[in-house]
Amino acid sequence: MNNEGIKSIVIPIPEGVDLLVEGQKISVRGHKGEITRDFSPVPVGFSLSERTLTITTANPRKREIALIGTLGVHIENMLKGVQKGYTYRLKVVYAHFPITVKVQGKTVVIQNFTGERHPRTSKIVGDSKVTVKGDEILVEGVDLEKVSQTAANMELATKSKDKDPRVFLDGIYISEKGEGQI
Numbered sequence: 308m309n310n311e312g313i314k315s316i317v318i319p320i321p322e323g324v325d326l327l328v329e330g331q332k333i334s335v336r337g338h339k340g341e342i343t344r345d346f347s348p349v350p351v352g353f354s355l356s357e358r359t360l361t362i363t364t365a366n367p368r369k370r371e372i373a374l375i376g377t378l379g380v381h382i383e384n385m386l387k388g389v390q391k392g393y394t395y396r397l398k399v400v401y402a403h404f405p406i407t408v409k410v411q412g413k414t415v416v417i418q419n420f421t422g423e424r425h426p427r428t429s430k431i432v433g434d435s436k437v438t439v440k441g442d443e444i445l446v447e448g449v450d451l452e453k454v455s456q457t458a459a460n461m462e463l464a465t466k467s468k469d470k471d472p473r474v475f476l477d478g479i480y481i482s483e484k485g486e487g488q489i
């Protein structure tokens with residue numbers, strides 16, 4: 308950071324991770340996988356040197372300063388994801404009607420939710436991997452946003468609109484989240 312109207316942050320790139328910058332498009336590759344994101348709408352510049360990535364903005368107003376901080380966190384999450392991966396653990400909770408959860412292609416099918424005849428479905432986002440073991444569901448992947456959105460989709464699919472959530476606790480809920488295997 309210097310005083311000539313340019314604000315910047317520097318992100319170190321860990322060993323074993325390759326980062327490629329093509330204009331506003333950033334690709335990160337590690338031993339767990341690869342993530343590519345396009346940051347075109349954001350008015351910032353990226354520069355890569357040795358093992359560091361610098362994000363700069365020429366007009367350091369509040370909005371742009373906040374944006375480079377947010378982008379820094381997004382890129383750090385990408386770096387962690389290709390090294391360790393992300394895991395969300397969900398719990399299937401029911402009182403009377405046993406809920407059955409199955410993975411079919413890119414969707415999760417939830418059957419017998421509160422005795423309903425028609426199954427509810429939830430979308431699996433990106434390359435997230437969903438595993439069902441009894442009353443536990445494991446969502447794993449390298450992209451934090453896609454893993455968390457997949458878990459949130461399952462929670463939302465079992466949301467009851469007409470019942471008091473303090474009394475009717477049936478559903479699928481996120482019980483644990485973390486980096487790597489949990």
